[in-house]
Amino acid sequence: MLRLTTGRVGSLLARRAIAAVTTSSTRMASKEVSESVDMSQPMYWDRVDIPLPDKPYKDVLTDADKSLKQKEKGPWGQLTKEEKIALYRLTFCKTYPEMKQQTAEWKTVIGGIFFFLGFTGIVIWWQSVYVYPPRPRTFDDEWKSQQLKRMLDMKINPIQGISAKWDYEKGMEQTRNDPGCRDAGASVDASFGFALSN
Amino acid sequence: MSLPKPMMRGLLAKRLRFHLPIAFTLALTAAIAFKYTVTEPKKQAYADFYKQYDAVKEFNAMREAGIFESVQPTGK
Numbered sequence: 001m002l003r004l005t006t007g008r009v010g011s012l013l014a015r016r017a018i019a020a021v022t023t024s025s026t027r028m029a030s031k032e033v034s035e036s037v038d039m040s041q042p043m044y045w046d047r048v049d050i051p052l053p054d055k056p057y058k059d060v061l062t063d064a065d066k067s068l069k070q071k072e073k074g075p076w077g078q079l080t081k082e083e084k085i086a087l088y089r090l091t092f093c094k095t096y097p098e099m100k101q102q103t104a105e106w107k108t109v110i111g112g113i114f115f116f117l118g119f120t121g122i123v124i125w126w127q128s129v130y131v132y133p134p135r136p137r138t139f140d141d142e143w144k145s146q147q148l149k150r151m152l153d154m155k156i157n158p159i160q161g162i163s164a165k166w167d168y169e170k171g172m173e174q175t176r177n178d179p180g181c182r183d184a185g186a187s188v189d190a191s192f193g194f195a196l197s198n
Numbered sequence: 199m200s201l202p203k204p205m206m207r208g209l210l211a212k213r214l215r216f217h218l219p220i221a222f223t224l225a226l227t228a229a230i231a232f233k234y235t236v237t238e239p240k241k242q243a244y245a246d247f248y249k250q251y252d253a254v255k256e257f258n259a260m261r262e263a264g265i266f267e268s269v270q271p272t273g274k
Contacts, residue, residue, distance in 0.1 A: 150265060153260060153263035153264075153265050154260060154263075154265050155256060155259075155260065158247065159243055159244055159247045160240065160243055
């Protein structure tokens, strides 16, 4: 499934590249698989927000089509249902319901998202192995607990902060009976973040 | 069919007449709420703390904990 997704993404990119490269009709010398479109002429589009494109779908009409077009110039009540549908199909390629049909494009999109997320994960893993410096010693548990002890000894933030929440008799964090208490965590890390912010 | 001519002028003024009092009221309410939920309790907490604060006792406690460089704990 992964290979199929990358193939689809690759083909989308290739098509966009080809469309960007092929320009006006003056370059007709190079015979490519898809003939270059003359973008200076009015073009036909199937778009939901452009109900009347710049030109009708079929330019070159067969004789049957031409006679039908002649008949269209008369009163329309005389046209049969099939003729009306044929006239519509001359002017338009797809009907609105056909245009609005759901495609399976979302699968490609989601697949592409996951693929690039995975690639990013590989890059990050490689960075953590080959790029990052050694972990600072200030992140060790022993260092952090000594740091907390020193903060409490110095009575950091004694009024509303960390030293106010600490129970000096029992040597542990106070039980939370104060509803206005903003510090929710009992861990060392939460105490640090809260103390620094207050 | 003749429709009545729509309002061409004074649209901003009309909007301001409606929204400006509301905006001012809400801003004032927010300020008053902040004052009485945050600043007053904080002032009270500080006042209560310093009512029972003995600086010398706190200093001695810190000295015993050994955080100072100018004075050593009384044991040494």
